[in-house]
Amino acid sequence: MPPKKNVKEEKILLGRPGNNLKSGIVGLANVGKSTFFQAITRCPLGNPANYPFATIEPEEARVTVPSARFDKLCEMYKPASKVPAHITVYDIAGLTKGAHAGEGLGNAFLSNIRAVDAIFQVVRCFDDAEIIHIEGDVDPVRDLQIIKDELRLKDIEFAKKHLEGVEKIVKRGGQSMEVKQKKEEAATCEKIIKLLEDGHRIANQNWTGKEVLVINEMLLLTAKPAIYLINLSEKDYVRKKNKYLLKIKQWIDENSPGDVIIPFSVCLEEKLSHMETEEEAEAYLKEIGATTSLPKIITTMRQTLGLISFFTSGADEVREWTIRNGTKAPQAAGVIHNDLMNTFILAQVTKYEDLVEYGDDASVKAAGKLQQKGKDYVVEDGDVIYFRAGAGKN
Numbered sequence: 001m002p003p004k005k006n007v008k009e010e011k012i013l014l015g016r017p018g019n020n021l022k023s024g025i026v027g028l029a030n031v032g033k034s035t036f037f038q039a040i041t042r043c044p045l046g047n048p049a050n051y052p053f054a055t056i057e058p059e060e061a062r063v064t065v066p067s068a069r070f071d072k073l074c075e076m077y078k079p080a081s082k083v084p085a086h087i088t089v090y091d092i093a094g095l096t097k098g099a100h101a102g103e104g105l106g107n108a109f110l111s112n113i114r115a116v117d118a119i120f121q122v123v124r125c126f127d128d129a130e131i132i133h134i135e136g137d138v139d140p141v142r143d144l145q146i147i148k149d150e151l152r153l154k155d156i157e158f159a160k161k162h163l164e165g166v167e168k169i170v171k172r173g174g175q176s177m178e179v180k181q182k183k184e185e186a187a188t189c190e191k192i193i194k195l196l197e198d199g200h201r202i203a204n205q206n207w208t209g210k211e212v213l214v215i216n217e218m219l220l221l222t223a224k225p226a227i228y229l230i231n232l233s234e235k236d237y238v239r240k241k242n243k244y245l246l247k248i249k250q251w252i253d254e255n256s257p258g259d260v261i262i263p264f265s266v267c268l269e270e271k272l273s274h275m276e277t278e279e280e281a282e283a284y285l286k287e288i289g290a291t292t293s294l295p296k297i298i299t300t301m302r303q304t305l306g307l308i309s310f311f312t313s314g315a316d317e318v319r320e321w322t323i324r325n326g327t328k329a330p331q332a333a334g335v336i337h338n339d340l341m342n343t344f345i346l347a348q349v350t351k352y353e354d355l356v357e358y359g360d361d362a363s364v365k366a367a368g369k370l371q372q373k374g375k376d377y378v379v380e381d382g383d384v385i386y387f388r389a390g391a392g393k394n
Contacts, residue, residue, distance in 0.1 A: 013306055014203065014212055014223055015117050019323050019335055021305045022088045024116035028143050029094030031124035032231045032266035037061070037091035039269035040294055062086040065302060065309075066295040069352055069382060070320045073313045076360070083319040085309055087302055090116055097146050110154050114219050118305050119226040120297070121147065125244045126233040126267070140230070140244045141251050148201065148255060151221040156196045162218050163189040188214045196222070204257050225304045228252055229297065230263040237265035238290045260300055264293035308381035311352070312336070329377040333387040343390035347373045352382040 015021075025033045041061035065085040074082050092112045113119065123140045166189060169182045188211045195205060202215060202223040215223050228248070236242040245263065252261055272281045272292060285291060306325045310332060311318065323332050334341030350361070354369040364370055379385070 013324065013326075014207065014215060015225075015305075016216060016219075017324070019307070019327075020088065021117040021307065022090060022115070023118045023120055023301050023305070024090045024092045024113055025120045025122060026092050026113060026147065027094065027122035028124070028146065029096060031094070031122045031143070033094065033122050034059075034091050035266045035270050036120075036122055036229070036231070036264075037089065039266065039273045040297065041089060042273055059091040061089055063089050063298055065298055065320070065322075067309070067320055069309070070311070070318065072356060073311055073318045073352075073384070076355075077313050077315055077318050079313070079315055079318045081317040081319075083317065085302075085320040085322050087298060087305075087307075087322075089120075092116075095147055095150055097150070110151075110221065113151070113221050113224070117224060118301060119224050120229055120301065121226050122229045122231055122266075123248065124231050125242050125248070126231060126236070138244075141247050144228075144248070144251055144255070148222075152196050152199070152201070155202065155220045155222050156193060158218055158220060159189055159193045159196065163193070184210065185214050192218075192220070199255075201256055204259070226256060226259050227297070227301055227304055228256070228259060228261045230261060232263055232265050234265045234268040234271070234288075237263060237268055238288050260304065262293060262297055262300065264297065268292075269294060308379075310379050310381075310383045310385050312386070313355075313384055323379060325381070327379050328375065329373055329379055329385075329387075330375050332379045332385070333389065336387070340387050340389045344375060345388045345390060347377060347379075348386040348388065349373050349377070350384045351380075352384055355384055 025037055027033050037059060041063055063086060065087060067084060070082075070084050090112065121144075123143060124138060125140050127138055163186060166182050166186045170179060170186055172179065191211075192202060192215070195202065200222075202220050203225050207215065230242075230245065230248060232242050240263075242263070249261060252259060268290070269292060272284070275281045275284065281292075302322075307322050308325050309320050309322060311320055313319075321332070321335050323335055329347040330341045330344040333344050333347070349371045350364050350369065354364055354367075355361075358364045358367055358369065361370075
């Protein structure tokens, strides 16, 4: 008998599947969330007032993803239409101690976090007597612990409620497949509850594919990846020094290992967003010897969500499309139109680097660099693709 083939188990990603994933800006009240939202989205939404809970309903905006590859393709093709990639960002109401039990705007805050796929956590590290701190003074490690505990305690509530429903089916007994699956699910719930009660975040643990399916169904708050945005004064940001930074890094290494820390200055970004031209902003940055952090923040969040890009390009349009890493060609085609996925024939793939090197599609093809890929091809970041499909859909 021929040897059995080793079937590689596909990794199931923690979090909801999809290509239109959302990021939420969270933190305690008055740490700079709404001002950051205005700066990153370049729009006047939000309500950055100097009192707790100025933002009550989450504001939403799409943020253009900075992309040197997109800019280069537009330069090459000079298309009539240019459509860059975007990410969706929400400005969520400020949290307070006791939110898990409904204190302040706790219930609204936590339900809004549950609706997003990843978290920008803004941490205040600047002293300003004119801006009220809800806890009375600036202590970023305390603030980090408050938010971690509130999300964790709410997740314990979610997990225990989910376990109750699972145990009702287990108690029926019998040898059915459903009961067997629910016994495994109950074991996963118990494992989750134990980790949460021991002070851990779900996102920073290792999980099997079956466990991930259970976690994804529960929409746990601590299962969402986090990027920690350390909000400094402009002075500290420029000189790259702040008395809290080392303590913050130590806390994150212990409590949220592997997650990204990005120092930035809301004060500086707000100032830049109000300048009339990009040239004026660039001149100011050159004068103070600093760079804006917004492009890094946007691209890092995209990577954290497991998102990559492919391109369609031509004289009519250059567009950057967003997909989850690991997406196969038919599903990538489906991002453009469902019919392209359903009637997929093949994908004609050019690597971005080859297109830039050879200068145009004809030269790429003549050099033998145009690849024909079938339904099992996993799209790679930066692929320039033309899809062929049946029923006249191209």
